[in-house]
Amino acid sequence: MYEWNEITQKIIDWIEEHICDAPTLMQISEHIGYSPFYCSTQFRRVTGRTIKSYIAARQLALAALALRDTEERILDIAVRYGYSSQEALTRAFSAAFGCTPASYRKKPLPIPLPIRQVVYLPEHYQAMKGAQDMSSTILTEANVRVEFIPAHKYMGIWDESAGNYGEFWQRHDCDAVCGIVDSMSHSSDLIITGHTAGWKRINGELRYFYGTGLPVDYSGPVPEGFEVRDIPGSYYLLFFHPAFDYLKDNGEVMSRVEQLAWNYDIEKEFQGGRYTWNEEACPCYQRHYPEVLGYQVLRPIRRKL
Known part of the structure; x- marks a missing residue:
């Protein structure tokens, strides 16, 4: 098929x-x-x-x-x-x-660069090869560590109707958006790089965004449909799985990491309950570089007052 x-x-x-x-x-x-x-x-x-x-x-x-x-x-x-x-x-x-x-x-401006196409996805692989071909033996359990992300800016499309990656791309032109992000790679932040996506909590609900981080002093052009926001520095709990086979194991890895991230009880499991989530002030980030970095979900935290 x-x-x-x-x-x-x-x-x-x-x-x-x-x-x-x-x-x-x-x-x-x-x-x-x-x-x-x-x-x-x-x-x-x-x-x-x-x-x-x-x-x-x-x-x-x-x-x-x-x-x-x-x-x-x-x-x-x-x-x-x-x-x-x-x-x-x-x-x-x-x-x-x-x-x-x-x-x-x-004067390089944001332009919609034609991107390299990806037309063979994990769901295609699984439909052709079957679930028995998954390389589950090399997978590990998702884990967690702490990372500090300094203050920066984020330029992206902040979609208040999309709760996840799939819903977001049903509403936006993937080629055009990714092409513009590619054209901004020379300006991207060193930590929140191009194509780092994530979620912003709005009225208790997670809403998806996509774009690129920028240095805190960025003052350049902003493409139509994008918005630049100032993001304060914060510590994050980074939930992660190391590099994996994208076609074979993407769904399983993402599920393991996200289950740990969104169900993590920070009161009971981290630093004796001295910290809480900082999601009203900072976004959650998503890094998806399967065969290089792996998959990561980052949730901001702060010390309790």
């Missing part, structure tokens, strides 16, 4: 590895082992776009990052990412982002 989600993900991964080599449909076909027509048809069915348009979008995104993060000549960047000339890059860049490469380099 989801065979072509898996195959399309392999196509996407191969394109990313060869993005500077002018990848062609014939090369993709030879790598995957299906005809060019079938690869093209199924890719469009799964992603909603053609292989050609996906490659062009990713080349433009990587060119934008090179403009922002390096001092290479614009012409060299253009050629590396498949453009026939600097003028060709300028036309594509201006049409997509409303500014020229030169002006963007001088």
Whole structure:
């Protein structure tokens, strides 16, 4: 049922590895082992776009990052990412982002960078492979430790109707939001980095947000639909599971960590009851980097008065 989600993900991964080599449909076909027509048809069915348009979008995104993060000549960047000339890059860049490469380099603004697609998800894997293939033997129990997060700012979409990740993305364009967050990576806070999401408690209910942390002195532009809030410094209880296999174990790991986090009795289990939650002043954060960091939920705490 989801065979072509898996195959399309392999196509996407191969394109990313060869993005500077002018990848062609014939090369993709030879790598995957299906005809060019079938690869093209199924890719469009799964992603909603053609292989050609996906490659062009990713080349433009990587060119934008090179403009922002390096001092290479614009012409060299253009050629590396498949453009026939600097003028060709300028036309594509201006049409997509409303500014020229030169002006963007001088003053990088938040722009909706086309992101690397992820079309093969844990639910697809489980439907194809079955629950018996889960690598449960390498999982551990969720644990808890303390972390201090200094004062910072957070720029994000604060959705007062969404209680979790799934509800949030039903209401927002994932590609557009994540692309804007990617474009802010040069400004992100060192601790609350880009794509750190979380929850804000409103009238006793947890409401989801998504975006990026920013340094406390950030005064730059704010994209439409985003809001910047000042977050005071606070200690957090960090509930975590170390790195794991995203496709095989994501659901189980997230469940273990969140059950511990949201049911933790701080009065009985931490520092003899001297601390309480600080969720009226600070948000809860969510870090989800499965095969690097693992999964973490952070809840702010304060000493009782």
